Amino acid sequence: MSLPPHPMVATPDEAKAFLDAHPHIQYFEVFFTSMAGVPRGKRLRRHELLPIYEYGRFLPGSILVVDTQGADVEETGLVWEDGDADRVARPVPGTLVPAPWLGDDIGQVMLSLYELDGAPNDIDPRHVLKRVLDRYEADGLTPVVACELEYYLVDIARGVNGELQPASAFNTAETPQGTQVYGLPEIEAHGAFFRQLWETADAQAIPLEGAISEFAPGQVELTLKHKPDALRAADDAVMYKRLAKGVALNLGIEATFMPKPWADRAGSGFHVHISVAGKDGKNLCAADDPSGSPLLHHMIGGMKDHLADCMGILAPGANSFKRFKANSYAPVGLTWGVNNRTVSLRVTAGPAHTRHVEHRVAGADGNPYLVLAAILACAHHGITHKTDPGPAVVGNGYAAAAESGATLPTNWYAAVDYLDKSRTLREYLGDRFVDMYVRVKRTEQARFFEAVGELDYEWYLRNA
Template sequence: MVADIAEAETFLAAHPHINYFEILFTSMTGVPRGKRLRRHELLPIYKYGRFLPGSVLVVDTLGADCEDTGLVWEDGDADRVCRPVPGTLVPAPWLGDDVGQVMLSMYELDGTPNDLDPRHVLQRVLERYEADGLTPVVACELEYYLIDLERGPEGQLRPAATFNTGQSPKGTQVYGLPEIEQHGAFFRDLWETADAQNIPLEGAISEFAPGQVELTLSHKPDALRAADDAVMYKRLAKGVALSHGIEATFMAKPWADRAGSGFHVHISVADKDGNNLCASDDPQGSDMLKQMIGGMKAHLADVMGILAPNANSFKRFKANSYAPVGLTWGVNNRTVSLRVTAGPAHTRHVEHRVAGADANPYLVLAAILAAAHHGIAQKIDPGPAVVGNGYAAAAESGAILPTNWFAAVDYLSNSKVLRDYLGERFVDMYVSVKRTEQARFYEEVTELDYDWYLRNA
């Protein structure tokens, strides 16, 4: 769906002081890219779209071309047309009172959705649910660290100093209220900015490491909009943090000896009347919920290349760390990958705990929901729920997640189910981008290479 020009006309009339607009979309790697435009350039985007090179969808994390995709020289670096996403034209207060933003999605010149745009990839999966009269209801839950802009004397990261004491936090202090209060000004601006952008941001907690926080976006029966919210939220969290002289990082594992940052997705499925089809007096949920879990469990290895998209992503998966390591599910159990949550029967749903905060929200939801739909369609049995220590159960069974970046990308490349749901061309291009990143990342010689091998080799 493309936004109507009336949305822009109404916004401009209501915000005569906004003179600049940032237009943005996400590449496969999930990094927002775009342009800053002047006020008079906004309406033409709603009338005609904005022409941008299709190759930008397949750049690497650092924004460099991935020539093996064939979308650079062979394609003539050709333009596609980007059109505004409804409901995403909003103020961007952290950039100044005179700045707004709008999200775009990419189309071919003939008007068909570009099959490499992550937003359209998710839409493709949602159409499978719609055809069956089903609606996924999702909520995104992101963990991240607040860190100092300046590194320590040896180049190390440091948790952000608190505003009231000027000291970096010490100790874990999970669910600690003083840790939230000490960054109260940041959270106040974060919530106010989220409200200004119509992002349904809920409460904050201090997570399982110094400087780590978690906030949840409320459940929505519109998974596409939920992904838009997550992309916009990550952007505003980084921007608001910088306006307070600190930095918000969604890197999966900033410290080796501290908790990684996850991207937990809460999922249920509703019928056309909005009834929760996962609801059940049984704590394990309905038959449909079990089938969803069966599909997600069966394809966990296949989707790891999307849920853990970077080299650093895999440093997060460690036993007894609250990051899952196995093909496991359970009830009210945070040691497993797929957790059926506690609560009243009508709220029954599953929390998918595998993705890292560094992953692309559109692709995370697309991959997870594809696996869940396949479970429903094939009535996949998830097997018995794990009771007790999920890490021990995974070790005992040997049913563990892929442990490195290369294996995860290979699993995705070879998955017939993911190719069916996400698109053959998308999977080929995504795999090509990730293999290019792998080659570039591992050809770098780092200080760690010197520490380990300069004298010892």
């Protein structure tokens, strides 16, 4: 007996059409995204695919709340107290695609978790985002978003002292040196990577655009095209990170979305571009005024007022907070401005009809579903309450933040505490989700800081 249809679930016809069109694909990786943002799943054989579309695939609900390392978090109550009970994973429409970097005979499909009675699981990150988007839909509004991710290409092999190294150039075998922001030779050096990246993105219908060399050796940035479907935009970002890592490994290098791989080099951010369309599809942020429309100001006001509350999601790990440093292009304050990259919320330059805001705070390690959910929740709150963002910063946003004292939480513990106490994010994301997320992060904190590493010995073995 098949499960009842659901608007967020792909139909068996989609699987049948894919199998007919791709008789050579014999294996499929099925995966979902946990709270920690790490894709997890299984590799199945061809005959196992269609039953997922008809009946779903049963997976333990505890997998949603494992930590970044994949370990159980017993504090959530979803392990022993829950009997490690199954939920049913169902396929996401439009995500059944070839996975060329894994082999010509391999495909993939994304899953999302539901309760056994068919209700969406309320702590699945994809469903958390959908609940926020339902608020916009009820008001006749549509968020239009684009995800922009920075990351490093690094060598698999470490240096002579165990240090991380930028990936050697394919054309010269040299290790990149210097900043060379927007340098074309740096893009050409890894031309084979970008060529395969774009080809694979096209094969998966991921709208990946141009590449630039960023602010450090081996750092790159590519943007995903603006979409009036924020849920699909988050799907694209998850799929893109997965394929970037896979394509890089095929070429003997690694793509890392670690937000701060080197202390003395630029961090990697996850910038989100946002506007809102009305029922007629027109951009409600558009205005001749370079600072945008009143609605855009209200969005910025909501995002600015709740920025500290979001930090536990925008910066989800210990390394995340090493990125935030003055004069580093990673923002540190509750600031907004026009055509200004030193602030957290930047109204971009461009024609009046393209007016939107770039949210510059999240790190590349952020879970795309949760990053979008938190940002869009705060923007919607601002629209609903007509929140005034205050005056725009002109000039140095780092100096303005320091002078005003309106700065972001500077450590992981404080950020999770802000989230735990946020009435607004609890209202939008759900009390149960926030409770579970906070328990996962506090468990991660304990596990991370109880580990003893080389830096402990270097600082304290003889000096204590």
